[in-house]
Amino acid sequence: MVDLLSLQKHFILAHLKEGGRAVDFTMGNGYDTVFLSKTVGGSGEVTAFDIQPAALLSAERNLRASGCPNNWRLICASHERANEFVRGPIKAGMFNLGYLPGSGKKELTTMRSTTLPAVERALEMLGEDAVLLVAVYPGHPEGAAEGEELGRYFASLSRFRYSIAQFRMLNSPSSPFFIVCETK
DSSP, X not given: OOOHHHXXXXXXXXXXXXXXXXXXXXXXXXXXXXXXXXXXXXXXXXXXEESOHHHHHHHHHHHHHTTOOSOEEEEESOXXXXXXXXXXXXXXXXXXXXXXXXXXXXXXXXXXXXXXXXXXXXXXXXXXXXXXXXXXXXXXXXXXXXXXXXXXXXXXXXTTTEEEEEEOOTTOTTSOEEEEEEEO
16 A cells, blocks of 8 residues: 655655755644654754644654754744745755644644745745655645645646656545655
């Protein structure tokens, strides 16, 4: 059976190495932040964003409990503002859309109004031989709309500049899926 999380990590690891710079655009509980931090190691840099203070607390706990190097910075701000905080090109970026797992606040979710501008800025931040990964959760109305809008947007980008693919379970349309965008 296809393990989408392992497949996501495969794409990130093809581009992100020790000493790299990465951004977790939707930190949540910090699991992607932990993965990125361990991947870039002590000489790398990871910046993570979330609008909920509870996410920052949870992510910090997970980073410390996982023994991550002190290479991370957690920012309480919307992902659409990432370019205000991160300078220079990044090798990898991750979006894990939806709501904060375990928060009990399913009504507080990522929204198209900020997600698309955040993805556009993330693409501008990508360096050469870099990757952006966007996990979409279409099981709720806003998530389905986000996925459709992101699909249209990514399909409009130049194939000469980006290689873009979507990975989803065809026989389970409401299951999460992800889009991977690699720079050429």
